[in-house]
C-alpha cells in the first residue's frame with residue numbers, strides 16, 4: 410500500500426488536508442466567484458444591499474419558500490429565527506443531541522432550554538417516536554436538524570407540532586439540496602436555517618440564510634438582524650436588534666455557488682451511492698439510512714462501524730495513513746459537552762431552570778458517536794480517488 414504525505418491546515422472547526430491527502434471537504438472556488446466579488450468591490454457597495462436581495466430571491470426559489478433572508482452565518486440564522494418565532498427565557502425547545510453544538514447553543518443563548526431527545530440510530534436524526542413524551546407546558550418548539558444532509562421525518566414532526574401548537578425550526582445548515590418527495594428541506598417547518606460556512610455544500614466562507622413562508626416572521630427576522638430597524642431602514646428602531654447581516658460581497662459568492670448546486674448534489678449522491686453499494690457486502694459497516702422518499706444532500710458521508718477486528722479509531726488512522734481524509738464528527742454528542750455539563754455557569758441559569766444534563770443517557774446518539782467515521786464525498790473526489798478509497802476499505806475490512 411502506498412503511504413501518502415499529509416499536510417494539515419486547521420480551521421476553526423474543520424481541518425483541510427492538502428497535497429496528496431484526499432480531504433474530507435474541499436470548497437469549489439472558480440473564476441465565476443472571483444468575478445462576482447470583483448464586481449461588488451468595484452461597485453463600492455460592499456454591505457448588505459441589492460446583491461443580497463437577489464440572492465434571497467434565488468435561494469427562496471431553490472428551496473421552494475415564499476421568502477428568504479440572508480444572515481452573517483448559520484448560527485445567527487438560527488438565533489435570529491428563534492427570536493422572530495417568539496422564544497422567551499425558560500421556553501423549552503425539543504432537539505437532537507447529535508448535531509454541531511451551534512444548533513442547541515442558539516436555544517440556550519436566548520435563555521431557552523434545549524431538551525434533548527435521542528436519535529434514530531439508522532437516520533442519525535431525532536426519533537419522532539420520542540418527541541411527544543418530552544413535551545411539557547413549557548415546550549414552545551421543535552428544532553429538527555437534518556444531520557449530515559439527511560432529511561428528518563418532517564411529516565411526523567409537523568403532525569406532532571400541529572397537535573401541540575409548537576413552532577418548528579428546521580436546522581438545514583448541513584442540508585442544502587436535501588429533499589423529501591422532491592421538496593427541499595427548509596420548506597417544511599415555520600422556518601428553515603442554512604449555513605454557508607466554508608466546508609458546506611454551497612459556501613461563502615461565512616454566511617447564512619433563513620427561509621420561511623410566513624411574512625410576519627420574515628419581517629421580524631429582517632428587523633432583528635438589522636438593529637431592530639423597519640423595512641424602510643434609516644434611524645428609526647422598533648425592537649432590540651443585532652447586526653447579523655451579510656455583506657453583498659459575500660452574497661455575490663452565494664449566488665454563484667447556488668448555480669453550482671445541481672451538479673454538486675449530483676456528484677455527492679453519486680459518490681454516496683458507490684459507497685453504499687460497496688458497504689452492502691459488509692455487515693460490519695452500516696451507512697446512514699434515508700427514509701422512503703428522502704434524499705440526502707450528503708454534506709457528510711459517515712457510516713457506523715461494528716467490526717470486531719478493527720476499532721473505529723484504528724479505521725480512521727489507517728484511512729489517513731493511506732491519504733484518505735477521515736475523522737469523527739460528533740463523537741461527543743451535545744449533552745456530553747462541557748457546555749451542558751456546566752450549564753449552571755451560563756448567565757441564564759440565574760433565571761432559568763435547566764435539567765441535569767449530566768444525568769442524561771441517550772444511547773443511540775452516544776452509540777452513533779462512538780461508531781461513525783467520515784470519508785470524503787464531495788465533488789472534488791475523482792473516480793480514481795473513489796477507487797483508492799474502496800480498495801483501502803476492502804483491505805482494512807478484510808483483516
Ligand SMILES: Cc1ncc(COP(=O)(O)O)c(C=O)c1O
Pocket residue numbers: 482483484485508509511512554580582583604605606615616617
Ligand atoms: C447543524 C449545524 N447547525 C448550525 C451550524 C452553524 O452554522 P455556522 O457555522 O455558519 O454559524 C452548523 C455549521 O457549522 C451546523 O452544521
